[in-house]
Amino acid sequence: MSFAAGVSAKIRAGLVNCSTRLPIQTRFSPICTRFLNTQPAYPGHIPLTRFENAFLAVGSAVMSLADPYRADMVAALGEATAGPVLPRLRDIMLESPEGRRILKQRPRINTTTVDMQALARLPEGTFGRMYITWLERTGVTPDSRDPVHYIDDPELAYVMQRYRECHDFYHCINNFSVNVESELAIKYFEFANLGLPLAALSALFGPLRLNEKKRQRLFSEYVPWALKCGSTARCLLTVYWEERWEQNVDEMKRELGLLDSPARWPKPKKLADAPEPVAENTTNIP
Amino acid sequence: MLAIHSCRKSFQRVFARQLSSASHEECDVVIVGGGPVGLALASALGSKQALRESLKVALVEAGDLSKVQNWTPADHTYSNRVVSLTNESQAFLQGTGSWNHVETGRTAPIEEMQVWDGISDARIEFSASALGVPNPDQGMARLTEVLNLQRGLLRHLEQLPQVQIIDKTKVTTISPESEDGGWPLVHLENGRVLRSRLLVGADGLNSPVRAFAKIPTYGWAYDTHAIVATMFHHAKNPFRGLNTTAFQRFLPTGPIAFLPLSPTASSLVWSTKPDLAAALKNAEPSVLARMINAAFRLPEVSIRYLHDRVREAHQSGIPITDAEIKSEIQFREQSHSIDVNSAYSTALFDASEQMAGIPPEGSELLPPLVTSIQSGSIASFPLRYNHTETYIGEGQGSRTVLVGDAAHTIHPLAGQGLNLGLGDVECLSRIIHNAVLRGGDIGSYTSLLPYSQERYLENHKIMSACDKLHKLYSTSFGPVVSLRSMGLEVLNEFDSIKAAFMVTAGSSSRVRVGNDNERLHGDFGTIAFNLAAKGVQGLTATAGVVQAIRGGLTGLAVNGLQSLAKAASSVQEKK
Numbered sequence: 001m002s003f004a005a006g007v008s009a010k011i012r013a014g015l016v017n018c019s020t021r022l023p024i025q026t027r028f029s030p031i032c033t034r035f036l037n038t039q040p041a042y043p044g045h046i047p048l049t050r051f052e053n054a055f056l057a058v059g060s061a062v063m064s065l066a067d068p069y070r071a072d073m074v075a076a077l078g079e080a081t082a083g084p085v086l087p088r089l090r091d092i093m094l095e096s097p098e099g100r101r102i103l104k105q106r107p108r109i110n111t112t113t114v115d116m117q118a119l120a121r122l123p124e125g126t127f128g129r130m131y132i133t134w135l136e137r138t139g140v141t142p143d144s145r146d147p148v149h150y151i152d153d154p155e156l157a158y159v160m161q162r163y164r165e166c167h168d169f170y171h172c173i174n175n176f177s178v179n180v181e182s183e184l185a186i187k188y189f190e191f192a193n194l195g196l197p198l199a200a201l202s203a204l205f206g207p208l209r210l211n212e213k214k215r216q217r218l219f220s221e222y223v224p225w226a227l228k229c230g231s232t233a234r235c236l237l238t239v240y241w242e243e244r245w246e247q248n249v250d251e252m253k254r255e256l257g258l259l260d261s262p263a264r265w266p267k268p269k270k271l272a273d274a275p276e277p278v279a280e281n282t283t284n285i286p
Numbered sequence: 287m288l289a290i291h292s293c294r295k296s297f298q299r300v301f302a303r304q305l306s307s308a309s310h311e312e313c314d315v316v317i318v319g320g321g322p323v324g325l326a327l328a329s330a331l332g333s334k335q336a337l338r339e340s341l342k343v344a345l346v347e348a349g350d351l352s353k354v355q356n357w358t359p360a361d362h363t364y365s366n367r368v369v370s371l372t373n374e375s376q377a378f379l380q381g382t383g384s385w386n387h388v389e390t391g392r393t394a395p396i397e398e399m400q401v402w403d404g405i406s407d408a409r410i411e412f413s414a415s416a417l418g419v420p421n422p423d424q425g426m427a428r429l430t431e432v433l434n435l436q437r438g439l440l441r442h443l444e445q446l447p448q449v450q451i452i453d454k455t456k457v458t459t460i461s462p463e464s465e466d467g468g469w470p471l472v473h474l475e476n477g478r479v480l481r482s483r484l485l486v487g488a489d490g491l492n493s494p495v496r497a498f499a500k501i502p503t504y505g506w507a508y509d510t511h512a513i514v515a516t517m518f519h520h521a522k523n524p525f526r527g528l529n530t531t532a533f534q535r536f537l538p539t540g541p542i543a544f545l546p547l548s549p550t551a552s553s554l555v556w557s558t559k560p561d562l563a564a565a566l567k568n569a570e571p572s573v574l575a576r577m578i579n580a581a582f583r584l585p586e587v588s589i590r591y592l593h594d595r596v597r598e599a600h601q602s603g604i605p606i607t608d609a610e611i612k613s614e615i616q617f618r619e620q621s622h623s624i625d626v627n628s629a630y631s632t633a634l635f636d637a638s639e640q641m642a643g644i645p646p647e648g649s650e651l652l653p654p655l656v657t658s659i660q661s662g663s664i665a666s667f668p669l670r671y672n673h674t675e676t677y678i679g680e681g682q683g684s685r686t687v688l689v690g691d692a693a694h695t696i697h698p699l700a701g702q703g704l705n706l707g708l709g710d711v712e713c714l715s716r717i718i719h720n721a722v723l724r725g726g727d728i729g730s731y732t733s734l735l736p737y738s739q740e741r742y743l744e745n746h747k748i749m750s751a752c753d754k755l756h757k758l759y760s761t762s763f764g765p766v767v768s769l770r771s772m773g774l775e776v777l778n779e780f781d782s783i784k785a786a787f788m789v790t791a792g793s794s795s796r797v798r799v800g801n802d803n804e805r806l807h808g809d810f811g812t813i814a815f816n817l818a819a820k821g822v823q824g825l826t827a828t829a830g831v832v833q834a835i836r837g838g839l840t841g842l843a844v845n846g847l848q849s850l851a852k853a854a855s856s857v858q859e860k861k
Contacts, residue, residue, distance in 0.1 A: 041623060084764075087587070094591050104617050155621040 036052030042154040044147050056080045056150065065205060072146055078198035079150040079160060085195050086156040092235050093159065099238030106158050107242055109165040110143045119245060127173070134172040137265075142168060160200055162237065163194065169241050173253065174229075174261040180206070181214050182263060185222035192230025194237060221262045233257040307489060309479070313344045313450075314728065315718070316472050316482035318457055318495050320347025322369075322432055323690030323707035324488030325439035326384065330715035332446035333382040336722055337715075344450040344480060346472065351453040355440040357433050365431040366514045366555040366663040368545060370396065370532070370701040372427050373419070375708040379543040382715075388430065388438030394546045395425030397530040400651060404537035405586045405762055408771030409651070410778040417785045426528065426788055427701070429545050429553065452478075455700040457538050460485070460498040467684040469729070470498065482731040485679075485686045486714070488707075494690035496674060499683030505672030505695065508756065510540050510565035512669055512698055516660035517578065519653075521549040534699075535582055536588060536759040540700045542581050544653035551660075552653070554578060555698055556557075562593055563666045565600030571659040572608045578656050580615050586762070588618035612636070670695045677710075677738045678731060685729035687737065689714055694745050697752045706745050713740050717784040 021029040040045055048056065057080035093099030107113065116135075119128040135141070145164045152159040170189065176182040184206040191199035207215050234256050244252060253260075315331060317324045328345045331337050359365065371379075371393075379385040402409040416423035428643075443449055456475045463469050463481070472480040487495025496503065522529055522714035529552065533544040540557030547553055556578070558566075566574050577596065581589055595614050619631060626633040629649035637659065671693035679686035690707030714737050720726075721733040728734075758770055777783060 091587070094587075095594070102619065154623045 008271075016215060041152060042157060044149055045152070045154075045157065046149045047152060048150055048266050053080050055172070058148075061201070068209070071144070075146040075148075076150065076207065077201070078164075078196070079148060081197040081201070082151065082156075083189075083197065085197060086151065086153075089163075089194060089235070089237055090156060090159050096235075096238040098240050099235075102162065102238070103155065103158070103241050105148065107240075108161070110145070111141065114142070114242065122246060125248055125250075126245065127241070127247050127249050129250050131169070131172050131245075134168075138171075138178045140168060140178060159237070166237065166239075166241060168235060169239075171270075173249065173258065174263060175265075176263045177265050179266050181210060181218045181222065184218055185226050185261075185263070188223050188226035189230040191235075192227045193233060193235060198249070225259065225262050229259045229261070232259075234255070308482035310471060311478060311796065312342065312483075313480050314341040314483045315343045315486060316470075316480050317343070317345040317482070317488055318472070318753045319487070319493075319690075319692070320345060320349065320351050320436075320451070320453060320833050321488060321490060321690070322435050322439065322704060322850055324435060324486070324710055325443065326379070326382075326397075326708055327486060327488060327689060327711045327715060328449050328451070329384045329439050329442045329446065330378075330711055331718065332443060332449040333384075333649070334715070334719050337719055338446065338448045340722055341728070342450070343448065344482075346453060346455060346457055346474065346480070347451070347453045348456045349453065351440060351645075354436050355432060357437050357764075359433075359536065362551065363660055364392070364516045364547050364551050364553065364663075365433045366553065366660075366665055367432040368429055368514075368547065368555075369432055369435065369704045370427040370429050371435070371708075372702075373424070375705045376428060376478070378708055378712045383440075384439050384442040386438075387441035389434055392434050392547075393430045394548060395423070395530055395836045396427045396429060396532045396546065397422065397425045399532045399534070401534045402536070402651075403537065403759070403767070403771050403774060404535050404589070404596065404769040405767050408774045409482075410784070410789065412553065412784060416781055418787070419789055429532075429547055431547075432704070433671050457494060460494060462682045465682075469684050470683075470685055479858045480804075482729075483685065483727070484718075484734075487686060487688045487692040488690050490691045491670065491672065491695050493688065495686055496688055496692055499679030499686040499688075500681075501674050501676055501679055501683065501686075501688065503672055503674040505670055508669045508671065508697060509559065510557045510669045510697075511560045511666045513554065513558065513566060513664065513666045515554045515573075515574065515655045515665070516663040517544075517552050517554050517575070518550060518658045518660065519552065519656050522654060529654070531650075531653075533582065537586065538760055538762045539593070540756075542578070542856070543699075543701075544578075544582065545701075552656075555697065555701075557669060557697070558582070559593075560668070561600070562597055565596045565605065567664055567666055568600060569605040569611075569832035570608050571661065571664065573606060573611050574664060575656045575659050576608070576611050576615060576632065576635060579635060580618075583624075583632060584615075584618055584652055585622060588622065591618060608715050667712050669697055671697060671749065673749060677742060678734045680731065684731065687714065694749055696749050697756050697757055700752050702748050702752065706748060709744065709777075710741050713733050713737055 040047065056076055059079060060073045060077040063070055064077050068074070090103070090183060093103055116132065119132045122128040122132075142165065145161075148157040148160045148164075151160050167190075168187075169184055170176075171178060171182070174186070174189065176186055187199045187202040187206060190196060191203055207218060211216060236256065241254065317328055324345055324347070330667065331341065331343050337343075372616055376385060379388070399412040400409065410427065414424075414426045417426065419426050420615045440451075443451060452474070455478075457472055458475050459473045461471050463471055469481050469483060470485045472482060472485065474480070485495060485498075487493045487499070489495055508809075529546040529549050532546060534541050535559075539559050539562065540559075542556040543554070545553040545555065556563075566577060569693070573596070577592065580592055584592070592611070596606050596611070599610070605728060615632060619626075619633075624630050627646055629646045632655060635654055654673055674688060674693050677688045677693050689710040689801045691703065693710065694706060696703045696706065717734065717737045717740075718728050720736075721728045758766070
């Protein structure tokens with residue numbers, strides 16, 4: 001956490017600087033755009049040089065491998081390696097009317113912006129109800145997402161933020177839990193659907209942490225589904241999830257081109273990453 | 287041997303001419319086409335005493351030239367077709383005496399140019415004073431309405447009654463006199479037939495004279511249309527000086543140029559995709575005004591986005607409204623966190639009056655905010671590259687010569703089209719003059735050969751440079767963008783190379799005008815020494831650049847070490 005402490009000090013310093021001068025003028029001076037910016041372009045932004053960015057990428061990669069529960073390191077790795085993928089995702093969003101609406105309104109997803117009580121009152125079969133049920137079953141809260149720090153362009157930073165906040169919806173609509181193999185299945189899905197390098201990195205190195213049986217299942221069932229479904233479905237970043245709370249889940253999956261997933265949930269009341277001895281009974285391996 | 291041969295040939299022709307029927311009107315020079323190039327040639331021939339006295343010159347034009355001659359535009363309105371006349375072209379027009387008839391109050395000097403890359407923002411600046419142009423306050427070029435120039439040439443021709451102007455008359459056909467050529471016969475729709483010793487094609491892109499002479503041409507259409515319009519804006523406030531800077535931004539769809547005409551009016555030349563040009567022409571004028579402002583200010587991704595919206599609306603059948611485009615531009619400005627007070631914001635478009643006081647940082651790098659478009663001034667036309675294989679006709683089409691757009695058509699990104707045409711005219715009139723003084727036959731291939739030799743390569747250099755520039759800037763492929771940006775920025779540091787460019791582009795006049803080959807303006811010696819001086823400066827500048835790069839690298843390393851140290855110390859703190 002010491003790294004984060006240093007970072008937040010840097011944010012504070014940056015913000016103090018920022019308030020004395022308009023950050024925009026430095027960002028948008030043509031002389032500066034191709035060189036180093038030292039002023040934050042949005043609150044929380046930490047401008048990095050290329051070397052710093054590379055250092056961050058390597059450092060966060062090492063830390064993430066050593067301890068995958070360091071969410072801040074995984075987030076930093078995602079930002080440091082995002083590179084040219086974010087502009088492409090932004091372009092895709094701008095092309096679709098729904099994605100355009102997201103970029104115009106820049107909605108955020110957390111318990112203060114989404115009325116969880118109202119979602120719980122929605123009828124069974126709607127997406128909103130499914131999401132609430134999923135949150136309860138997995139014990140996840142939408143408030144645990146880190147803000148973006150290292151992406152220079154304010155709009156691309158929002159795209160990264162949106163990706164991070166929508167990650168849970170991908171689990172939810174594909175009916176995946178949050179255990180390691182489910183997480184990896186979703187990473188493969190994301191890589192095929194969005195092309196983010198972080199997803200590819202996790203998908204490559206993640207299976208090392210699984211036992212033989214789980215790895216077997218991941219590659220024989222989940223990965224084929226993830227690659228097929230992820231590459232044929234509509235780019236999920238262009239989905240305005242918050243407008244679709246009341247939509248029927250099956251109809252929504254048809255609209256987005258999502259295939260039924262082979263996901264299996266661990267037995268209820270168990271920890272997410274606990275072994276699943278009885279799961280074999282319900283398999284329908286294609 | 288060749289000379290003797292052609293001499294014999296021309297002798298044969300003269301002989302043939304005497305035998306032919308005399309029902310035709312005999313002319314020495316027939317110019318087809320009353321555009322600026324044709325008129326300039328007529329006035330150049332008429333302005334030389336030796337030619338005036340010995341040659342019978344006729345100019346044929348299908349349109350009504352009296353309309354051009356009596357053109358009286360309202361104050362503060364401008365024609366949408368403008369041309370940037372280089373100093374070389376101006377010197378030529380001054381030499382023939384035509385320039386005195388051009389209303390200079392309606393022209394504007396370009397003292398500075400700002401040209402930048404639409405993707406990377408890499409920029410090159412040209413300034414007349416820094417480049418050693420003889421009279422910096424006269425600029426490196428002068429923006430002139432084509433109509434103003436044409437009217438000036440017609441007024442000049444009015445004083446030269448020896449030059450016969452036949453307007454409102456179409457050329458029906460051009461035929462060779464005999465099987466092996468002879469003198470071309472120009473048949474007019476009123477039944478007159480002009481038998482011409484030399485037939486000059488100044489009749490534009492689809493030249494009938496070129497078709498008659500069977501001169502092959504090669505070229506291609508760019509998938510690009512140019513939108514032209516006259517734009518109004520506020521006068522620059524006292525902190526920014528006069529409106530004498532031309533701006534051009536290379537977008538991947540084509541360059542957009544802002545050319546000053548007066549303190550509050552400027553001309554637009556925007557090369558872009560044909561469907562977008564159609565969509566913009568179809569929408570309200572204020573939409574075009576907003577799109578122009580955005581095109582000079584917003585990052586490329588947003589320009590692409592706005593273009594898509596305009597296109598989409600056009601395809602759906604309902605052109606985009608002013609309110610819609612306004613909200614889309616606002617969305618993009620907010621997305622890039624462009625502050626409303628910055629030079630890159632277009633928010634002032636909707637303000638009732640101009641902002642007073644010191645303009646925001648960086649506003650000298652951008653054209654003034656367009657507030658409206660002169661009504662009826664929006665037009666568009668397709669762009670082509672075309673160059674004939676030769677300028678002089680042979681065989682059945684002998685005694686023909688092509689000038690201006692009939693010989694070459696060029697992308698307007700450097701504003702060189704008419705300047706090349708005037709270069710042709712200067713050269714051709716000089717060569718005709720020489721031939722007459724030597725007693726040669728002005729229509730013979732040998733007399734005309736120096737024209738082709740002098741102009742073809744000269745034109746081709748500039749034409750292919752413009753073509754390559756267009757292609758280089760049409761791509762948004764990352765590595766190419768970085769390379770071209772680096773090249774442009776390095777180039778921007780070398781005044782000597784920039785000055786050399788401007789000499790090629792005609793900003794330092796080096797024309798030979800007048801009776802002998804005397805040089806009225808500019809002097810190669812001076813220019814050479816100036817260039818040498820600039821070169822030394824350039825070397826010093828290079829040293830500066832090298833130092834800056836070294837400094838940058840050191841800075842990078844230091845930064846890295848700092849971050850390491852910071853990280854380490856914060857780890858220490860935490861522990």
